[in-house]
Each structure stands twice: as structure tokens, then as C-alpha cells.
């Protein structure tokens with residue numbers, strides 16, 4: 001579970017169209033990367049999938065069911081942002097468990113799920129701390145942990161590593177790849193970083209000015225870019 005179908009997604013803000021008819025198929029369990037220049041609509045597309053924005057027209061389907069009118073919390077999706085968006089007054093443990101608590105899950109089950117996610121992310125020593133007492137990398141792991149405990153079928157990551165320094169980016173990228181293998185969930189991930197794109201993706205979607213330029217595996221895009229824009233973005237020699 002966790003396939004996604006986008007059909008002719010259009011989105012305009014105050015008459016300015018930022019998504020100009022996006023079609024995309026994501027298979028269950030795939031790791032899909034969105035790349036494209038700043039302002040091309042990557043975050044808007046993720047937010048539309050999550051239900052945080054309504055498309056102006058077009059259809060979003062998860063596992064074959066239309067979700068256009070399904071509330072964000074009911075879509076089986078978790079989103080991880082660049083800015084972490086943790087609650088400063090809550091401990092790591094409570095930040096990770098808050099979504100479950102709001103959903104009415106019993107304390108015992110919350111504790112078990114948080115402990116399991118903390119184990120996966122090596123966060124056990126930090127469960128009693130507050131976000132201000134953590135490094136950037138640890139905060140981002142808490143944000144990922146908060147997503148995992150909800151056991152979503154689809155993860156959306158919006159440039160999750162761009163606030164981290166180079167060494168931490170490598171570690172966290174490897175951790176996300178490991179999670180993808182162990183959770184077997186579908187992941188859609190926006191990045192500016194070519195190394196992240198080439199190493200994480202089953203499939204890369206190259207976006208430009210609200211349209212899809214090309215979809216393919218890293219090797220397909222590298223060896224057979226559809227046009228100069230893709231070649232320039234992926235960094236192939238042609």
C-alpha cells in the first residue's frame with residue numbers, strides 16, 4: 001500500500017499558475033526524487049499530495065482512491081520538512097508521540113511505537129530532552145521519528161537535509177535509505193543535491209516551471225536526458 005497517481009494536476013495562486021498539468025505514477029515502495037530549480041513548484045506539489053493545498057484541477061489518487069476531499073490527517077501520509085517544525089516546549093518523546101496522542105492512541109501503544117522509532121534512529125539517549133538541547137541532525141531525526149510512529153504508507157520529504165552540514169547530510173541520507181529498506185514504505189523526496197538524488201532514487205522526476213521535463217531512473221536520466229535542461233540539471237556530459 002502506498003501507490004500514488006497524479007493526473008493533470010494544476011495549481012494557481014491568485015491567477016498565477018505554478019503547477020501546469022502534472023501527471024505521475026509512483027509505485028508502492030518506490031523511492032521517488034523531485035528535482036528542479038527553486039520556485040518550479042516542488043513544495044507546492046508535495047503539499048498538494050499531502051492535502052495541505054487543494055489543486056485547482058486534476059486528481060490525486062492513493063492506492064487507486066481519489067483523495068481530493070480527504071483531510072490531510074486521513075491520507076496515510078507523513079511529511080518531513082527542512083525546518084523540523086518541532087514543539088520547543090515538548091520533550092523528544094512527546095514530540096514523537098504527539099500525533100498518536102491526538103489520534104486517541106493509548107499511552108502504552110504510543111510508548112512502544114516511540115521506543116521502536118527511537119531505536120531505529122538511535123534517539124534513545126535523547127528522549128527526555130527538548131529540541132533546543134539537540135543538534136540540527138538530532139532534531140531532524142526526531143522529525144523523521146515523529147513521521148515513522150504514525151506508520152504512514154507514504155512519506156513526503158521536503159529538502160530534509162538542507163540545514164545540515166556535509167557530514168551529517170551523508171549520515172542522515174544513509175539513515176533514510178536504511179529506513180526505506182526496512183519500512184518498505186513509499187517515499188517522495190525533494191532535494192537540490194545531485195548526490196542525494198542519484199544515490200537514493202529508484203526514479204527521478206525533473207520539474208521545471210510547473211511541468212515535468214522527464215521521469216526516469218538515475219541511469220536513464222544520466223545516459224539519455226530528454227533535453228538540455230535535464231542534462232544540465234543531472235550533470236551528464238552531453
Ligand code: ADP
Pocket residue numbers: 013018036037038039040041042043044045
Ligand atoms: P519550490 O519548492 O520548487 O522552490 P514552490 O512550490 O515553493 O517552489 O513555489 C512555486 C511557486 O509558487 C513560486 O513562484 C512561489 O512563489 C509560489 N507560491 C508557493 N506557495 C504560494 C502561496 N501560498 N501563495 C502564493 N504563491 C505561492
Ligand code: MG
Pocket residue numbers: 042043044158
Ligand atoms: Mg520548496
